[in-house]
Amino acid sequence: MFSTNFAVIGPVVNALQEQLTAKKPTRDEALALLKKLLSAMLERVLMRKASSTWARIIMREQMQPTQAFSVIYDKGIRRVHETVSLLLAIILARKPTDRKVILRSHMVVGQVLIFLAGRETIRRRLNLTGYTDEEVKEIKQALEEQLDLLRFEAETRK
Numbered sequence: 698m699f700s701t702n703f704a705v706i707g708p709v710v711n712a713l714q715e716q717l718t719a720k721k722p723t724r725d726e727a728l729a730l731l732k733k734l735l736s737a738m739l740e741r742v743l744m745r746k747a748s749s750t751w752a753r754i755i756m757r758e759q760m761q762p763t764q765a766f767s768v769i770y771d772k773g774i775r776r777v778h779e780t781v782s783l784l785l786a787i788i789l790a791r792k793p794t795d796r797k798v799i800l801r802s803h804m805v806v807g808q809v810l811i812f813l814a815g816r817e818t819i820r821r822r823l824n825l826t827g828y829t830d831e832e833v834k835e836i837k838q839a840l841e842e843q844l845d846l847l848r849f850e851a852e853t854r855k
Contacts, residue, residue: 707773709737710780717783727787728848731805732841734780738809739837743828752813778802788847808840 713730716722722730742752755774758766779793781802786793789801812819819825825832 706734706737706741706777709734710776713780713784714776717780722787724788724790724848727784728844731781731784731788731847732844734777734784735805735809735840735844736837738777738806739812739840740833742809742813743833743836752810756814778806781805785847789850805844808843812836 713734716730754765755769758769778799782793782798785791785801785805786795786798789798791798823832828836
């Protein structure tokens with residue numbers, strides 16, 4: 698199940714890592730790449746019924762790790778998290794290993810995962826029965842606007 702879910706995100710991560718290896722993107726390019734990755738993750742989270750089972754497994758492993766967590770972490774989570782950190786490091790003009798960058802990476806990914814972990818809250822607040830294409834588009838737009846705030850932070854650090 699994990700490999701099926703990472704199969705969707707994996708190619709996006711691979712493509713981004715190739716781009717990052719080939720040439721260091723500008724801040725704006727890194728922000729666009731980050732949006733692309735998180736958008737792919739968000740689509741996976743919102744559009745696939747199988748994602749809810751997968752997410753429960755991931756959430757359980759995060760809260761009460763078993764031996765399976767090492768496999769899940771090594772085969773997917775680490776690569777996604779490190780890629781997000783590489784992009785944020787460029788945007789924020791820091792090193793990818795900077796603790797603040799790693800913490801922010803976790804927070805940024807959390808903005809996607811909350812739509813699984815907190816699905817019932819947002820459904821009740823907005824009176825949703827599921828996520829329609831229009832609602833997915835609206836959520837993706839809100840995520841992009843949230844990520845655009847990183848540009849402001851980077852500019853204030855200059």
